[in-house]
Amino acid sequence: MTPLLEISGLHVEVEGREILRGLDLEVPLGETHAVMGPNGSGKSTLAHVIAGREGYEITGGVIRYGGEDVSELEPEERARKGVFLAFQYPVEIPGVNNTYFLKAAINEIRKHRDQPELDAVDFLSLMRDRVKLLDFDEDLIRRPVNEGFSGGEKKRNEILQMTVLEPTLAVLDETDSGLDIDALRIVAEGVNRMRSPERSFLVITHYQRLLNHIVPDRVHVLQDGRIVESGGSDLALRLEAEGYTKAAAVTA
Amino acid sequence: MPEPQRTLGAAEVEQLVEREYAYGFVTDIETEVVPPGLSEDVIRLISEKKEEPQWLLDWRLKAYGMWQGMTEPNWAKVSYPQIDYDAISYYAAPKSAVADGPKSLDDIDPELRRTYEKLGIPLVEQQRLAGVAVDAVFDSVSVATTFKEKLAELGVIFCSFSEAVKEHPELVRKYLGTVVPHTDNFFASLNSAVFSDGSFVYVPKGVRCPMELSTYFRINASETGQFERTLIIADEGSYVSYLEGCTAPMRDENQLHAAVVELVALEDARIKYSTVQNWYPGDKNGVGGIYNFVTKRGKCAGARSHISWTQVETGSAITWKYPSCILLGDDSIGEFYSVALTANRQQADTGTKMIHIGRNTKSTIISKGISAGHGQNTYRGQVKVLPGASNARNFSQCDSLLIGPDSGAHTVPYIDVANPEAQLEHEASTSRIGEDQLFYCRQRGIDPEEAVSLIVNGFARDVLSELPMEFAVEAQKLLGVSLEGAVG
Numbered sequence: 001m002t003p004l005l006e007i008s009g010l011h012v013e014v015e016g017r018e019i020l021r022g023l024d025l026e027v028p029l030g031e032t033h034a035v036m037g038p039n040g041s042g043k044s045t046l047a048h049v050i051a052g053r054e055g056y057e058i059t060g061g062v063i064r065y066g067g068e069d070v071s072e073l074e075p076e077e078r079a080r081k082g083v084f085l086a087f088q089y090p091v092e093i094p095g096v097n098n099t100y101f102l103k104a105a106i107n108e109i110r111k112h113r114d115q116p117e118l119d120a121v122d123f124l125s126l127m128r129d130r131v132k133l134l135d136f137d138e139d140l141i142r143r144p145v146n147e148g149f150s151g152g153e154k155k156r157n158e159i160l161q162m163t164v165l166e167p168t169l170a171v172l173d174e175t176d177s178g179l180d181i182d183a184l185r186i187v188a189e190g191v192n193r194m195r196s197p198e199r200s201f202l203v204i205t206h207y208q209r210l211l212n213h214i215v216p217d218r219v220h221v222l223q224d225g226r227i228v229e230s231g232g233s234d235l236a237l238r239l240e241a242e243g244y245t246k247a248a249a250v251t252a
Numbered sequence: 253m254p255e256p257q258r259t260l261g262a263a264e265v266e267q268l269v270e271r272e273y274a275y276g277f278v279t280d281i282e283t284e285v286v287p288p289g290l291s292e293d294v295i296r297l298i299s300e301k302k303e304e305p306q307w308l309l310d311w312r313l314k315a316y317g318m319w320q321g322m323t324e325p326n327w328a329k330v331s332y333p334q335i336d337y338d339a340i341s342y343y344a345a346p347k348s349a350v351a352d353g354p355k356s357l358d359d360i361d362p363e364l365r366r367t368y369e370k371l372g373i374p375l376v377e378q379q380r381l382a383g384v385a386v387d388a389v390f391d392s393v394s395v396a397t398t399f400k401e402k403l404a405e406l407g408v409i410f411c412s413f414s415e416a417v418k419e420h421p422e423l424v425r426k427y428l429g430t431v432v433p434h435t436d437n438f439f440a441s442l443n444s445a446v447f448s449d450g451s452f453v454y455v456p457k458g459v460r461c462p463m464e465l466s467t468y469f470r471i472n473a474s475e476t477g478q479f480e481r482t483l484i485i486a487d488e489g490s491y492v493s494y495l496e497g498c499t500a501p502m503r504d505e506n507q508l509h510a511a512v513v514e515l516v517a518l519e520d521a522r523i524k525y526s527t528v529q530n531w532y533p534g535d536k537n538g539v540g541g542i543y544n545f546v547t548k549r550g551k552c553a554g555a556r557s558h559i560s561w562t563q564v565e566t567g568s569a570i571t572w573k574y575p576s577c578i579l580l581g582d583d584s585i586g587e588f589y590s591v592a593l594t595a596n597r598q599q600a601d602t603g604t605k606m607i608h609i610g611r612n613t614k615s616t617i618i619s620k621g622i623s624a625g626h627g628q629n630t631y632r633g634q635v636k637v638l639p640g641a642s643n644a645r646n647f648s649q650c651d652s653l654l655i656g657p658d659s660g661a662h663t664v665p666y667i668d669v670a671n672p673e674a675q676l677e678h679e680a681s682t683s684r685i686g687e688d689q690l691f692y693c694r695q696r697g698i699d700p701e702e703a704v705s706l707i708v709n710g711f712a713r714d715v716l717s718e719l720p721m722e723f724a725v726e727a728q729k730l731l732g733v734s735l736e737g738a739v740g
Binding site: 051053054055074075076079080084085087090091093094095096101102104105106108109112144145161165 | 686687688689691692693694695696697698699700702706707709710711712713714
């Protein structure tokens with residue numbers, strides 16, 4: 001079966017500097033994969049290039065999603081096809097109500113899937129339901145998007161958006177950074193609850209601790225812009241114990 | 253690795269903020285136009301056409317005399333070629349509207365009716381529109397006013413200025429020029445000399461006006477100026493919410509709109525005045541568009557009176573206006589909420605003056621400037637506290653949002669305090685729509701155009717929320733966003 005996400009020989013430049021250098025990665029539908037790597041290895045670049053951010057130039061290789069080459073698609077087109085990126089640094093949008101924003105997003109996505117748009121009542125009940133699951137302060141959904149949120153609240157807001165938008169592929173870019181242990185648990189539970197045969201996750205992280213809570217099917221090690229090693233979830237534990245340098249040395 | 257920070261390039265911005273002007277059509281209607289040029293004879297002619305009393309003609313001529321000795325102000329941060337005041341026609345009216353005197357709603361020229369329908373302002377007293385009464389001003393004359401009779405039952409006078417001069421001369425004479433004197437400034441003096449029509453409102457003691465009153469100004473004729481005058485008086489303990497909207501055809505010429513608005517709030521009265529300004533802004537290269545040079549001022553004459561100005565300025569090639577409050581009564585309150593959007597080559601120099609005279613007077617200023625393309629946006633405001641204004645307070649907040657590398661935002665606050673008890677606060681900020689905000693929205697499935705309007709509307713939210721609901725919808729649309737699903 002074709003994997004949901006299939007990246008082969010991907011080279012990406014940012015401001016003229018090559019960050020990804022022939023990256024290969026496959027994530028089958030229904031699986032959760034982790035990408036681990038040291039600072040500067042290209043983790044965030046990978047996340048952004050999958051989402052289609054401008055300024056990340058693909059100089060070689062291809063990104064297939066659901067069998068389709070999506071390398072040239074606009075970010076919103078990929079989003080509507082079910083690609084979701086939980087940002088490492090969620091952006092503040094002053095004055096735009098969190099609920100309003102999310103409703104605009106979900107209806108934009110539904111419109112492109114020929115589904116009827118949700119009205120305010122249906123949407124609010126969906127929101128309330130998700131908010132409860134994530135132990136999210138209801139006050140936050142009425143505030144402007146991420147404005148004045150703590151680091152942990154911003155990350156939880158990303159997961160809230162994910163649970164509302166119900167993507168097919170969710171890319172979590174260092175979602176664990178800046179989270180205390182309670183918030184980490186809540187975020188992980190939110191993700192675990194969404195795991196299904198119809199959905200894949202790509203969990204990008206520096207540290208192994210998140211993977212105690214979200215146990216991946218596969219772990220990939222990213223170093224110098226390439227996947228240098230892949231394995232089961234025990235690989236993460238080994239990396240934690242040995243450090244990236246040694247793991248890489250073993251592979252080399 | 254650090255994320256690359258990008259600001260939006262000029263081409264991207266142009267695409268994102270490109271807006272079609274939806275009201276640029278011309279109504280083909282037989283119009284009586286006074287030949288271009290300004291002289292005492294022209295003023296006498298206007299006055300005669302309106303069958304005015306002698307005192308008003310005298311007042312006009314006094315203003316004209318003043319104006320001749322005045323020079324055009326040049327302190328604002330706007331630039332435009334010299335205006336030739338002799339090339340403008342000062343009076344233009346559809347023949348069908350002036351023949352045989354004022355018409356009932358049923359007798360309006362179908363062409364005029366169609367025009368207002370196209371503009372989204374049906375001149376009918378429908379149930380659906382029961383909450384809003386409209387005075388429709390077309391070039392130099394009012395062509396219809398809805399709900400006049402219904403309002404009259406409560407003693408509320410809502411009619412064209414010309415009609416007020418005929419029917420309520422004592423009120424007009426008592427208040428005209430008491431807030432903006434005929435000597436006030438170049439454009440106000442010009443207006444005083446040649447003003448043609450506008451709206452008049454009087455709300456009697458203790459009456460809360462049950463519907464929104466509004467005037468819709470339409471410029472149609474070419475090579476003419478529009479010089480309307482609005483006078484609103486809220487008697488003791490009364491309340492009125494008034495709104496004006498305006499549009500004009502797309503033309504290569506610049507047309508002058510020099511209006512004067514005077515508000516008088518007596519003891520315990522409240523006036524809420526809202527503007528959604530959408531004059532033709534000119535094309536992408538800055539050709540054509542309205543010069544919107546307007547003097548608006550309110551006097552809180554009585555104790556505990558309250559005047560709020562709310563404006564959404566999205567149109568006009570140039571906007572020059574400073575809706576102000578004279579806080580004369582003790583404990584009176586003045587407010588100014590403004591959003592000014594300048595795109596392409598538009599220029600706006602706008603703000604307010606809050607003059608604190610009475611004790612315990614309070615004022616609030618919230619100004620949001622949005623500049624895109626080559627747009628230039630200046631906030632210019634003054635807070636003045638006179639010696640007698642003990643315990644006066646002001647809070648000012650001026651925020652600017654820049655879209656693209658070629659736009660400009662400028663803030664020029666003047667503060668002048670002569671009472672040691674006064675408390676003033678001033679906050680200001682400037683921000684840009686970042687590529688990161690856009691990407692964030694797009695990653696959630698939202699179109700870039702929609703994302704920009706979302707961000708812009710969020711920025712303007714504090715002001716938009718001051719508008720009456722019916723008009724908040726229109727204003728949001730003008731800022732480019734649909735109100736579909738205004739949740740929360």
